[in-house]
Each structure stands twice: as structure tokens, then as C-alpha cells.
Amino acid sequence: MKTTAPAIETDKNLPAHDEEFLAKLIEEPKVTAVLAGPRGTYWSPLIMAEQEENAEIKTEIGDDDLFVTVSGKLAVQCLRAGKGAWLEGPASEATMFLPAPEVMDALGLPASGLSRYSETGAQQDDLDRGMLNRALALYAWQENAKYCERCGGALELVLLGWAKTCPQCDRIVYPRTDPAMIVGVHDLEGRLLLANNANWEPTRYSLLAGYTEAGETVETTVWREIGEEVGIEPTTLATLQYLGSQVWPLPRSLMLGYRLKLELSAQEADQIIKVDQKELRDARFFTRQEYLDAVKSGEVTTPSQVSFAYNYITSWLSDEDLYLPWEEED
Numbered sequence: 001m002k003t004t005a006p007a008i009e010t011d012k013n014l015p016a017h018d019e020e021f022l023a024k025l026i027e028e029p030k031v032t033a034v035l036a037g038p039r040g041t042y043w044s045p046l047i048m049a050e051q052e053e054n055a056e057i058k059t060e061i062g063d064d065d066l067f068v069t070v071s072g073k074l075a076v077q078c079l080r081a082g083k084g085a086w087l088e089g090p091a092s093e094a095t096m097f098l099p100a101p102e103v104m105d106a107l108g109l110p111a112s113g114l115s116r117y118s119e120t121g122a123q124q125d126d127l128d129r130g131m132l133n134r135a136l137a138l139y140a141w142q143e144n145a146k147y148c149e150r151c152g153g154a155l156e157l158v159l160l161g162w163a164k165t166c167p168q169c170d171r172i173v174y175p176r177t178d179p180a181m182i183v184g185v186h187d188l189e190g191r192l193l194l195a196n197n198a199n200w201e202p203t204r205y206s207l208l209a210g211y212t213e214a215g216e217t218v219e220t221t222v223w224r225e226i227g228e229e230v231g232i233e234p235t236t237l238a239t240l241q242y243l244g245s246q247v248w249p250l251p252r253s254l255m256l257g258y259r260l261k262l263e264l265s266a267q268e269a270d271q272i273i274k275v276d277q278k279e280l281r282d283a284r285f286f287t288r289q290e291y292l293d294a295v296k297s298g299e300v301t302t303p304s305q306v307s308f309a310y311n312y313i314t315s316w317l318s319d320e321d322l323y324l325p326w327e328e329e330d
């Protein structure tokens, strides 16, 4: 039986690149670029500037805290080689994502200029972080999506870095995002459930989280993960509230944040949880004071500052009203 590809994935008129744009871009002496690298790394002049020996490089490439400038020729070279993407603006003000290893090599920059997103991403303002998220997500996608998942053909980058096509079956592939949920679970006394994953160092405690599986709603994921990891069933009286989302481009997640308020006293909550010893080393409810004491003593370390979990825990610690007026939200 002959199968036909869905119309949405097939468009034989899809241009390889905007040639008019590339012709203008190649003439530009300076193009603004975010340099993204493997495993969530990016070039950060700000970090480099802190190292005295590299102050010269910083002056050479600009004094912004995230962007660098490269020649239009190099930018077009990367796009033609199937790496990099235009992010925004006309050619004269183009902001690009470019692959850090290739560009740093071409410019003679040291690899030590790469910073790790999970450790330093918090330093950017919202606009810069948005650009960085896109650059890292596109880098990971361009590196990982090399072959057509339908026929195995080698994919080719098109649309200035935002899509790939399969020359064998005309399939179009766009960057994908994986939904995942993260949830703060509370009892009636406002305590917060934190878990230590068996694969983490023993002091790292965070909120429960997990990827959405095929065919699941995110709410189903929340209850499935809570059931699997700490044995709390959806039959338990509770209020589930969606809070917001966070891009986590390592390599391509979108974290959807929730808060779950259990209608259980502290004593009932402690009795109901059954920690899955395969996935977790430990999980328990903390009062604010218990958490602060545990951090102070070194028994518990805080999550990365750029994470949803860090912001959630910080809000929980600093603003009691945010989490305690259960009765007002009925």
C-alpha cells in the first residue's frame, strides 16, 4: 500500500534559504550572533571579561554580555554548511544563532569562553535569555536531527536554519519541544514535598518532575509521576493549579509548572507517602524552617538558580501568603 505524507509536512516549494537575505548578509562587516555550543554551553563575553587575561578578546568582539559580532561572510558560511539560524531583524541588524565551536575556531577564540547555561543563565535579562534559549534549542536540534525518521535520508537545513527537509521523501522537519511538568506538592500546613533522585548527589532536593508520555495530558503526567514516585493517588482530595511555563533548552523541554495542594494534615501526608526507592533516594515534606536549617547545615543544597524549582522554593520561603491562604482560593 502506498502511503501519502500528511500535507502539513510536505511542501516542495519550501526555499532552501532566503537568497536575497543571504546576499545582503554576506556584505555586512558585523553581524550580531549568539554562539551556542554542545550540552547547553554558550559563549559569554561577560564571563570572559571577569578573567583578566581575556580582557582583550572582550574588547575586540563587543561589550555586550551575551552577543558577539562576526563577519557576514562567516555567518553565511555557517548557514550554507547547514548550521546556524537567523533569529530576527533585517540583514543589516540581523541577530543570528551560530554554532560556537565552529565560530570560535574560525576566530581563534579559546574554548574556555564557553559557559554552562544551567550555572550562569540566570545572569541574563529576559530578552537576552529568550535569545539564548532559542539559540541553545536550535543548536541541539540541528546537531541531533540529522536523519529523516521516516526513510533515514540525510536532512538538509532550510529556511535560514528553522527547518530541515528530506531530499528522499520531501518530508519537512521542524524543531520539536518536549512538554514536561514540575510540581510543588503541599499539605494543609503549607509544607513542601521535596525529593532526592537516586541519580543525583545525596544533598540535591527538588520538586517532583517528569516528561509527558505519548497521549497524555500534562495533568495526567502530574498525577502519574506523583503516584509512581511517592504513592499519592489521584483519589486524594487536592487542588491542582497551573502556574506557568519555563523553557529548558537542554536539549528541548518546556517545563509546565504546577502546584498541588493536598487536603491532608501533616500527619496524614507523612503517612500517605511511599517513596519509590528505585527512582528516588528520599522524599519528604519540609516546613520552611526545616528547609532553611537543612540548607544551612549542608544536608540539602538548593537547585540551580536558573531553574523553575529554585524560583518556586524561593517564593515559598519568602512569601507565606502566596502559598497559605487555602480558604481564599475555594
Ligand SMILES: [Zn+2]
Pocket: 148, 149, 150, 151, 152, 153, 166, 167, 168, 169, 170, 171
Ligand atoms: Zn525521508
